[in-house]
Amino acid sequence: MTDAVRVWDPLVRIFHWGLVAAFATAWLTADELQPLHEIFGYIVAGLIAFRILWGLFGSRYARFTQFLRGPGTTVRYLSDALRGREARYLGHNPAGAVMIVAILLTLSGTAFTGWLIADPSRQALQPELPPIVTTAQADEDEYGESGERGGEREEVLEEMHEVFANLMLFLIALHLGGVAFASVRHRENLAHAMVTGRKRPPEPGDIA
Template sequence: MVDASAAGSPAEPATVPVWDRFVRVFHWSVVAGCAANSFALEGGKLPHEIVGYAVAALVAARLVWGFVGTRHARFVDFVPGPATLAAHLKALLQGREPRTRGHNPAAAVMILALMAVLAVLGVTGWMTTLDAFWGAEWLEETHELLADALQLMVLVHAAAAVLESLRHRENLVLAMITGRKRP
């Protein structure tokens, strides 16, 4: 049940759906998988590989969902063109970026970059299991470098979510759990 009084007018709901269940499950499953592979599971061992393949499968499914999913899950809804991104970054630097219901242009670029790194991590991880690349140090180093880059990107992503939550007085972490934001 939605508390309409909290939104300021009886006709306006307190929150509206933004991120569907698939997007939220994808997000938190990738978080869990990356945390497990980064901090709990030993690289090169079967559990690490299984989790890596699961994350790669999630990324593949999310790419499909980006074309056929609900409104705010679709890339066309949130992936910006260069001019839109430049205008958003300029407004952000001036402290005047507008609040967005879905992902803002900078977040959209980060999401695409995170998915790209995850995809390449999956490919390089898989390649390390092939006879053709067995023991190839350059490949293992590339995989590790990408894993380190991913951790840095995740820190930036999380910090940006916290800062945007504070600036716009909206708990984005909670929104990624409930799927709802204020209108």
């Protein structure tokens, strides 16, 4: 592809594949290697923070202002895609933009709940959970009630952490399906473009 144009800058590509590796490692080590799981959780959090900053101050196609579209544009794009007449976007298409936001939010929730779980003292930062106690528990002494609340809080956080992680797996599946669909529809390997940073130049009707 000698006439290809540069779309994804090196930092976007490093972020993308670094996030893939970090999340995969964190997920695979969740039950067996907790210290490693936490380390890669922090790496995921750092990558998210970087991407948000780069989305504000980075290169053209990395910026949120370049690819984030309104709900109407996104719905029209999806409708056109179902009819096989969607426009080709040189950067992220509207569906891909929604996916990026969903992934960043989901990973932020995963990282934050994991951070709270890692040190119980941090859980004081979380708003008080509604008390869920039985009538019998309400008769317990103050120490028992306090211990129950602490255990309940951590249990809820762990469940939230797992929900976020499972939602992330679902989003990954959707993302891979969308990449495959767009690659076939527009006759270009989007995964390879995220390695090289280059894509086919815009043609008439494409949105650059």
